[in-house]
Amino acid sequence: MNRQEYERTFRELLRSYTERAGNESCIECHDCERCTDCTFCSRSDHLVRCHYCVATQQSIDCIHCHQSRDLISCTHCNHCERCAQSAYLERCVDCADCSYCFGCVGLSGKEFHILNEPYDRSSYFKLTAQLAKQLG
16 A cells, blocks of 8 residues: 555545444434444434433543533533543533533642632532523
8 A cells, every 4th residue: 555545545534434424333312423332312423432411522431411522531511622531510621530610721630610719619519509590
């Protein structure tokens, strides 16, 4: 195989992959495209081994995530992007190994933070309940 053959075959593989809309080995997923080994997801795209996710894109091994994208091994994350191994995040970007963070960016190994500032547990839940109502 020479360079031209490699590049032509690679472009063909990319083209056929992007045109594929069906799901593989998914159970009870609705209005999803290009998902693999998922269960009970809806309105999502490019998920792998995700469960109960809604309106989520390009994520792997996630559970109960909503309106998020590019997540890896997250659970109960909402409106998040590019987070990994995290739980109960709201509106976070680029966080890893975090839990109970709201509006945080670029944190690692943190919990009970709002806009990258630490809070005690009770203050966190009180303030995030107010913010969630106001943000809708």
